[in-house]
Amino acid sequence: MTLPIEQLQEQGREDTHDHAHRARRPQAVSRNIKDRTLAELAEWFATQGEPPFRARQVFQWLYQRGATDFEQMTNLAKPLRRLLAEHFELGALGRARVLRSADGSLKYAFALADGREVESVLMPNATHHTLCVSTQVGCAMGCDFCMTGRMGLVRNLTPGEIVGQVVEAARDVDEGKFIRNVVFMGMGEPLHNYRALVKAIDILREDMGFGFSARRVTVSTSGLVPQLRWFAQDRVRAQLAISLNATTDAVRSRLMPVNRRWNIAALLEACREFPVEHRSRITFEYILIQGVTDDLADARRLVKLLHGLKCKVNLIPFNATPDSAYQAPPLEHVQAFQQALLERGLLATVRLSKGQDIQAACGQLVVGERRRPLPGRHPAT
Ligand code: SF4
CATH class of the missing domain: 1.10.150.530 (DNA polymerase; domain 1)
Structure with a gap:
């Protein structure tokens, strides 16, 4: 189930109180070497x-x-x-399903030891690859536009299950190429699984292992402000992305329930305190949804909200599914929105979705599969 917002608040208090001791808390002994x-x-x-x-x-x-x-x-x-x-x-992950897109992207539904599944997406480039990984089975945040949010939180992944997605996807990378970027933007809210996230980054960055540089690891959060502050205090060596997606609290709270607990002002205050390294920027992701977030008034508000922050904006045209309540914006809205940001001095790029033909948006493969009737079984509800 999706956690009610009151429980998210409780989680924030509990974890904040626990912050000073969390590194020393004894962990259950795992047999997964990863x-x-x-x-x-x-x-x-x-x-x-x-x-x-x-x-x-x-x-x-x-x-x-x-x-x-x-x-x-x-x-x-x-x-x-x-x-x-x-x-x-x-701790090898099983390959429940692997779909290959016409653009070369690979979408995995990885099977975990308990039979649960998580998604990863491997996106090719001329010389290197980017891998999007999951941190939870399902997600408690309940974002209205997201298939994973509809699952609710099933469980956290362990560090080995997070790292294991990179290990398995790396097997599909052609000779001479490599996974250069890991982005924590798959199923789950990474900061809601904080300990496992930090440990997984530690493992991924290890020179004797994959050796990812801090600039090549990006953590995207929906805006868990206390955990964002831990992330800063702990000096976790990774880039930060904020899934912002709206410019007013009314719209953001409708799209992202987390905003009812930590609103835009609270989130941006934490971002302003965040130590941004030399040559780095915070990325603000902004989903353009027709008639909801794609108005030029939003573009102007966005410029004001982000004023003074060392940042860039990544515009993401909504990837509509047959049963989604929202629509993708027309291309001219996307271009006009980007232009409005650029004219006002805000660095803005448009992320063209890869793998649209293989359900590459977060949660589409696993949630979509759960809803499909299996032979000889009742449809999942
Ligand atoms: S968009 Fe991210 S944080 Fe929101 S429900 Fe989906 S997985 Fe969770």
């Missing part, structure tokens, strides 16, 4: 009387060489490989 940071794996090797460089070797096998079996880790002695297999699992 749930471990390099330091944690080195600690485990130390308990086995092994030197720290064993952890680096394992990271290379997991993330640079895509090992699918501990037996492949041939620079570790056989008894050590057996020991790893006794203590850990590789």
Whole structure:
């Protein structure tokens, strides 16, 4: 179920109170080796009387060489490989469905160990790829325009399940190319799964693993203000994107219930306090929905709201589905909106949706599949 806004408030208070201690809170022991940071794996090797460089070797096998079996880790002695297999699992994700778009995008529904599914989208470029990953099964935020929001929150992903999406998608990247960007814009609100998110970023950025630079990892939030402040205080090395999507509280609260708890002013205040690194900008995502958010008056308000922020705006024409209540804007509205921002000195790009022919918008593949009657079974409700 989608969390009522009162519970989101409670979550904010509880987690804020917990902030100083959250890093030290004991975690349930996981058998998924991809749930471990390099330091944690080195600690485990130390308990086995092994030197720290064993952890680096394992990271290379997991993330640079895509090992699918501990037996492949041939620079570790056989008894050590057996020991790893006794203590850990590789946490491989299943491929429930993979759809390929005419534009080369790949959309995955990855199967988790408990049978749940999450989506990732691999978007190709001439020299590199961008991967959009999920952080939760479903989402509690209930955004009105989003298929995932209709699922409600089912559960958080573990760090290994987040990292595992990158591992699996990397297997489909052609020789000589690589995944350069990871964007946390798939199913779920990343900051609502804060601990796992931060750990997954730590693992992804590790030189002995994928080695993503801070500029190539982007976290997109709907606006959980307390967690946004943790993100700043913890100096998490990643880019920040804000899913803004409206210029008045009335419209934003209608589209995004989170706005009823932390409104536009509160969100932008947290953004103004956010430490933006040299040569970086906060990205504000703005979905253009015909007759709802695509008026030129919105463009003018947006310029005023973002005045003084080191930022850019990413305009996203709404990707309408057959049963969505909203419509995509005409191309001329998109162009006029962008032009209005540019004329007023606001950097603005238009993100043309990739993979429209394969249901690439967040939640469409998993939620759409759940709604489709399965042979011999009742339709999911
Ligand atoms: S848009 Fe993002 S935050 Fe909103 S319901 Fe969908 S997944 Fe959750």
